[in-house]
Amino acid sequence: MNRALLIVAHGSRREASNEEIRRLTERVRAEAGSSYHSVICAFLELADPSIPTGIEQCITEGAEEVIVLPYFLSAGRHVSLDIPQEVEVTQRKHPGVRIRIAPYLGGAEGISGMLLDCAR
Amino acid sequence: MNRALLIVAHGSRREASNEEIRRLTERVRAEAGSSYHSVICAFLELADPSIPTGIEQCITEGAEEVIVLPYFLSAGRHVSLDIPQEVEVTQRKHPGVRIRIAPYLGGAEGISGMLLDCAR
Numbered sequence: 029m030n031r032a033l034l035i036v037a038h039g040s041r042r043e044a045s046n047e048e049i050r051r052l053t054e055r056v057r058a059e060a061g062s063s064y065h066s067v068i069c070a071f072l073e074l075a076d077p078s079i080p081t082g083i084e085q086c087i088t089e090g091a092e093e094v095i096v097l098p099y100f101l102s103a104g105r106h107v108s109l110d111i112p113q114e115v116e117v118t119q120r121k122h123p124g125v126r127i128r129i130a131p132y133l134g135g136a137e138g139i140s141g142m143l144l145d146c147a148r
Numbered sequence: 149m150n151r152a153l154l155i156v157a158h159g160s161r162r163e164a165s166n167e168e169i170r171r172l173t174e175r176v177r178a179e180a181g182s183s184y185h186s187v188i189c190a191f192l193e194l195a196d197p198s199i200p201t202g203i204e205q206c207i208t209e210g211a212e213e214v215i216v217l218p219y220f221l222s223a224g225r226h227v228s229l230d231i232p233q234e235v236e237v238t239q240r241k242h243p244g245v246r247i248r249i250a251p252y253l254g255g256a257e258g259i260s261g262m263l264l265d266c267a268r
Contacts, residue, residue, distance in 0.1 A: 033267050037221075045222040048254065055260040063264070095267050101157075101221060101253075102165040133221075134168065136266045140175040144183070146256045147153050147215050 029093055032066040032086035036079055036111060037099040039071030046075040049099065065091055072106055072114070079114040083127065093126040101134035149213055152186040152206035156199055156231060157219040159191030166195040169219065185211055192226055192234070199234040203247065213246040221254035 035056065037049040049069050057067035066089045070082025077085065079096070086094045096115055100107050112129060119127045133139070155176065157169040169189050177187035186209045190202025197205065199216070206214045216235055220227050232249060239247045253259070 033264075035263060040222065040224070042222075042224055045224055048222050052254075052260060052263075056263050059260050060264060097263060097267050099221065099263070101219065102160065102162075102168050104160070104162055104165055130267045133263065133266060134172075136262060138262055138265055140172060140179050142256060142258055142262055143155060143172075143176050143217060143219070143253065144153075144180060145258055146253060147217050147250045 030065040030090045031063070031093045031095065032068070032089065032091035033060065033064045034079075034082045034086055034094055034096045035067070035069040035099050036082070036096055037069060037071055037075075038106065039074035041074055043075075046071065052099075064095075065089065072110060079111065080118045083115070083118045083122075087122055087125055091125065093128065095128050095130050097130045098132035100132045103132060103135060107132045150185040150210045151183070151213045151215065152188070152209065152211035153180065153184045154199075154202045154206055154214055154216045155187070155189045155219050156202070156216055157189060157191055157195075158226065159194035161194055163195075166191065172219075184215075185209065192230055199231065200238045203235070203238045203242075207242055207245055211245065213248065215248050215250050217250045218252035220252045223252060223255060227252045 035053050053069040060067050066086050070077050070079045098107050155173050173189040180187050186206050190197050190199045218227050
């Protein structure tokens with residue numbers, strides 16, 4: 029099955045922050061190897077592409093499953109409400125595509141070990 | 149040498165987000181074992197303790213070196229200016245203590261691999 033990974037960041041008025049996300053996405057794509065058909069990023073606000081546009085791009089590129097990964101540190105309303113809402117709208121348009129929201133970064137089990145690595 | 153790790157988050161009006169940081173700090177403390185004398189958190193704004201208060205607490209608990217770890221995703225002004233400024237003020241008061249700012253989370257090398265783990 030063709031799977032796509034969509035990394036969703038908040039988006040910033042500071043273009044350098046959006047560029048940082050795009051560069052990170054390129055690194056993830058390189059590391060992902062053949063696990064994903066596409067690895068792209070999208071932004072909740074303030075930058076392009078939007079989440080629906082990002083999902084549409086994955087589908088256009090042939091994805092049968094899209095994994096939406098919230099690049100967020102806390103489970104605030106963006107993670108619990110806004111992102112699921114945007115995903116839901118797009119899911120309704122493409123009932124044949126499986127769209128799944130992965131755990132947000134800050135809730136990942138490995139984050140504590142990662143902080144200890146950063147501190148070294 | 150007694151080392152302390154100070155995890156610095158932005159701070160939120162949403163108390164649940166600050167609590168999430170405190171719980172994460174407890175996990176880091178548990179995983180750190182004997183590597184750090186203290187592992188505590190501090191907030192840039194909107195929550196307590198502040199960065200200077202957090203550093204002072206590390207020193208009171210016996211730290212000779214304090215590692216300040218920015219729990220931030222992008223290298224915006226908080227990471228590049230605000231946190232170093234707060235650290236500098238406290239460093240001047242305690243010239244005998246080594247205070248070092250670690251790379252911010254989003255700039256860590258392992259972050260791309262971590263995203264792939266989250267997506268699994």
